[in-house]
Amino acid sequence: MSYFVFGFYALLLTASCLAAYFNKRTWFLTIFAFTLVSFVLGIVGGTSVLRNVAALAGLLALAAMVSYAFREFLIAIASNNMAKELRTAPLTAAFGLFVIFTYAIAGIFAPWIAPHGEAEVIATAFAPPDETMLLGADQLGRDIFSRIIYGTRNTVSLALSGTLMAFILGALAGLLAATTGGWFDQMLGRISDVIMSIPALIFALLMLSIFGGALATDTTSFALLFVFAMVTGLLVVVARAERSIMSWVIGLAVLVAAAAGFSIGMLVLFNPSEVILIMVVGVIYAPRVFRLTRAVAGNVVVMDYIEAAKLRGEGKWYLIRREILPNSTAPLVAEFGLEFCFVFLLVAGLSFLGLGIQPPTADWGSMVRENATLISFGDITPLIPAAAIALLTVAVNFVVDWMLHRSSGLKEQ
């Protein structure tokens, strides 16, 4: 028995007595349950386990304090309306916002934060940590910490673009299907049924086996991007042009120019194999977004104000943009968060399998795979990028949970 153990139990028991004295039932139950659990763990595992438990509890408390402070900070800088919303946020949601904020900073300012370059070899393979390398070197002697920072930028931006593609295509198709109805609606529904009945990871592997490798060239990815942009844009043209031939012609001309511009822009931002990954993700997840948008918009379309707008002679594009979209923002935003989590996990999984983001680009999934041998020596460094993936997904989920709750999508007693 050391002073640490005495101090540990004394602190816990004092805290639970205080909680009981001031009639804080929840706090008392939490702290007392924690005391009992640490009793059991202490008897089974000894002092070292107790130290770990204390460290974990400290970490949780720290996270809670950080999220509390961050929420107060957000309330202080936000406008009145936003501040009112933010006051309803539970600590978990504030924590999620804080994590997302941190990742955004790390991703945007990666070159300034990271002490070394992304693919810069500075040491021998698997060199241990020293004062220049916070987490040591990887299998080629590159600084792991710098690569994690750069990985934020690469992994998150890729997952975000994939989600955006899926979302734009899926949401547009869903909105148009809900307003048009009839065979168009049926056809899109059946197509999405078929795509959704292939498991996401398997479908991604199938498509990557075809478009990956030698086919990942500028021409192929340009063609894919162009086709994707044309299909998406065609939905807009269909909604806008109604029946006049002139607007069809103008719409199509604008569309071709816009699609070419978009494709070239994407190729400047990403290399061909990343573009193919983004497209694969877009095709796989668009049907899931379509389903939800179709369901949400389907509920709005039957409203009287839509009927009134139709009688006024408004076109489909007006209906979508001014009537349906503003009334289905909340579930769509929440869905965006959820889809982002799925896409992020899929991209991380593909990279882990060596089929996603290609080296030497730093990426969390492939970093885990490359350094996995260290785990058999009891070193946890390879788990840090994996933990970074998990942390971001948890954070987004926390925020989405709060938003769903706020828009009262969930019924709870």
Next chain:
Amino acid sequence: MGDILGLIAKRLGLGLIILLVISAIIFFMVELLPGDIAQAVLGQGATEENLAALRKEMGLDQPAIIRYLDWLGGAVTFDFGNSIVTGSRVSAIIGERFRNTLFLATYAAAIAVPLAIVLGVVVALLRNTVFDRVANVLTLTSISSPEFFLGYILILYFSVNWGMFPAIASLSQDMSFGELLYRTFLPALTLVLVVTAHMMRMTRAAIINLLASPYIEMARLKGTPPWKVIVRHALPNAWAPIINVVALNLAYLITGVVLVEVVFVYPGIGQALVDNVSKRDFPVVQACCLIFAATFILLNLAADVGAILTNPRLRHPK
């Protein structure tokens, strides 16, 4: 009863059509390749004669639709042709592995399903308490973590630090059943962690959704204890959504298996799929994809049929 049988037959027919469409997608996607498989096998430097000979050997000189029907006919009898990298039968490569994967998935499901339903009911009973909140955060974390994260954490603790279970799931023919369970415990546990969290949350949601119904109010007012309200009154009506959840998560297990097999070097079909995607061995990839997709569709079908069968309104028509 006729109603139910009709509904089920309709659902089965729909499943069959979707399976057919998917097999066509899997087959014709490979046709999208510029050139053809023969070109992909021999590379850019192949001479015209070599290409022609290989095309004839692989039957590529026939129109795509005939080859598709041929392939489909073979697939029904588990014959997927020859690998284009090694030349051996595809069924010989994946046959054994398919059995291993099924074993792993069944092992995980046998632990996860009962565990998830019991825990889901308990959490629903204790809703809005500290226990529920902690369970919420824990399950959310488990769902949000990539499978390889959980897998490596388990390896780090159970095998490297504590030396309780082997980190690599090597199998051999002459292992006893107990030995087999012991060796595959860590991969199964990884799958259990992911799937249980999902099922538990959905079971909780299904039960809590029902708690607002009038008959639950009635049961509560007549003084039934809370656990009995849930077990006797809510649970029987929650079976349809729960069966749905279970089947969906088993379907999810099928894809989760791919990553877990790679982490634990488990000789399953998922690993074969990943290896052959990078080798671009299309017949093997197609076969694996078809098997995964068929299992996925089958489980979804089972969910629908289960939901139909447990619906009291359909079982006892007026």
